[in-house]
Amino acid sequence: MAFHLRVIHLLEYWAARLLLLGVDLLPPAAASRWAGWLGSLWWTADRPRRRVAISNILRAGVAGDPAAARAIGRAAARHMGTVLVESLKSALVLDDPDRVRVRIPDDVQAVLEDPDQGLIVVSGHFGNWELAGQWLSRYKPVAGISRPMNNPRVQExxxxxxxxxxxxMIPKYDPDPGxxxxxxxxxxxxxxxxxxHARQGLDVPFFGHPAKTHTTAAMLHLVxxxxxxxxTCRRAAPMTFELTLSPLIERxxxxxxxxxxxxxxxxxNGLLEExxxxxxxxxxxxHRRWRRRTE
Amino acid sequence: MDGNGTSQILVRLRDVLRDSAVEERDWDAVAPETTIESLGFDSLTILDVLYDVEEEFGIALEPKQVVKTRTVGEIIGLLQQHGA
Structure with a gap:
């Protein structure tokens, strides 16, 4: 690994340690506000990512003009900061039944209560997706597929x-295909x-625009x-969530x-858009969701 | 195992592998003793192949049985068990 990359990784690692120290020392509400502020700071500092976000928001049609898109983008950056804190302090949410309102259709409930049946649960980077996985693990073991972070120190x-x-969490790539x-x-x-963005995925409309989409979930269901x-696990209030599962999708x-x-x-994609x-x-x-073919 | 039946299934299986797999390789060299591991599938391409094998032979395999197989010959055995 190049020297400058090792230095960057080390700096990122210590920044993450500092963030975690703040999360540990502060009470949950204050930690959330602090992380939200850090998210806002990131929005200001990371110009390339900010441009991608504004462009995506406008392309999706959820904002009518650039000013509205910027407001949504900044709020979303704050949200991502708080997601980190909520995930680290998830026990406070998961152990309090008033903190998670759950909507599970009967057909999904039956699968969750059957120890012999596996279940494929799909979501997007919306709300607090990790809390959803943690909450569902009270029924069955949950394996979340993730891409390893670029920085192995921060990953660890x-x-x-x-x-x-x-x-x-289980890695996306592994020698065992089965x-x-x-x-x-x-x-x-x-x-x-x-x-x-899935380089080898299928072009499927997302907010009306073709986006290379991962096929694994669909193929697993079919095979x-x-x-x-x-x-979805949307934040309804600070440290309070609505976990909603769709009825079974069958094909x-x-x-x-x-x-x-x-x-x-x-x-x-339709459910995520909604x-x-x-x-x-x-x-x-x-995230650059609508990448051109050559990128 | 019927030798003639096995070779017919192998020919059809090679065709499926040729059409399903992303990777270019000499699929005609695939033999019953070829290991599945050597075919270079990942967790996604294996699903494509399984879907196409089931469609080609008109049968439904038990996925857990399939992932236990180690060679192409064992896959052929499974297909024969299911009436291929």
Whole structure:
């Protein structure tokens, strides 16, 4: 690793340690405000990411003009700061039944209560997606698929601080190609986020514009026949959430693989769009979702 | 295992692998003793292949059984068990 990269990683690591110290020392409400302020600072400092976010918000049509888009973008940056604190202090939320209002349709509830049935739960970078995974782990073990962070020191720190319960993160890439299938066969929940640019994904409209979309969730449903649903965990008030699971999304195979996958992804993107339109300031807008083919 | 049946399934299986897999390789060299690991599938491409194998042979495999197989010959055995 190049020397300058090692220095940057070390600086990032100590910045993260400092952030965690603040989170640990402050009471939850103050820690949330502090993290929100840091999010706002990040919005001001990271010009390239800010431009991407404003462009995305305008393209999605959730803001009518650049000023409104900037306001949404800044609020969303504050939100992402508080997501970090809420995830680190999740026990306060998860142990208090008044902090999470839950809506689970009967068909999904039946799957959750059947120890032999695996479940594919899909979400996006909306609300507090990690809390959703942690809350659902009271029914079955939950494996959340994640891409490793670029900074291995920060990655190790983050993993050491994540509450365990029945929730664990598993890497996106692994030499064992059958591990997702095994996990679902063992009756576990596989949690995936489907709103990141997927270089080898399928072009599916997201807010009306084609976006390369990950096909794993849809393919797992089609091949393993494991039930599939969509989840959102929106912040209703500080440290208070509404966890909503959709009814099961089912697709009978037509024999046309791409058509089947596209139909499922359209349904999933539609549900995510609906959640974002309601609370655009709870979405991670800084990701380049509509990348051009060559990027 | 019927040798003629096995070779017919192998030919069809090679065609599926050729069409489904992203990676370019000499699929005609795939033999019953070829290991699944050597075919270079990842957690996504294995799903594409499974979908296409089921469609080609008109059967539904038990995914947990499939991921236990180690060679192409074992996959052929599974297909034969399911009536291929």
């Amino acid at each position: 720190l983050a993993l050491s601080r994540r509450p365990r319960h029945g929730f664990r 591990r997702f299938i095994k996990l679902l066969g063992d009756g576990e929940i596989l949690a995936l986020l489907v709103d990141q 393993t026949r494991a039930p599939l649903c969509f989840a 009978q195979r037509s024999g046309e693989r791409n058509a089947d996958v596209e139909a499922i992804l359209l349904a999933l 959640a974002i339109r309601r609370d655009p300031d709870q979405y991670l807008w800084g």
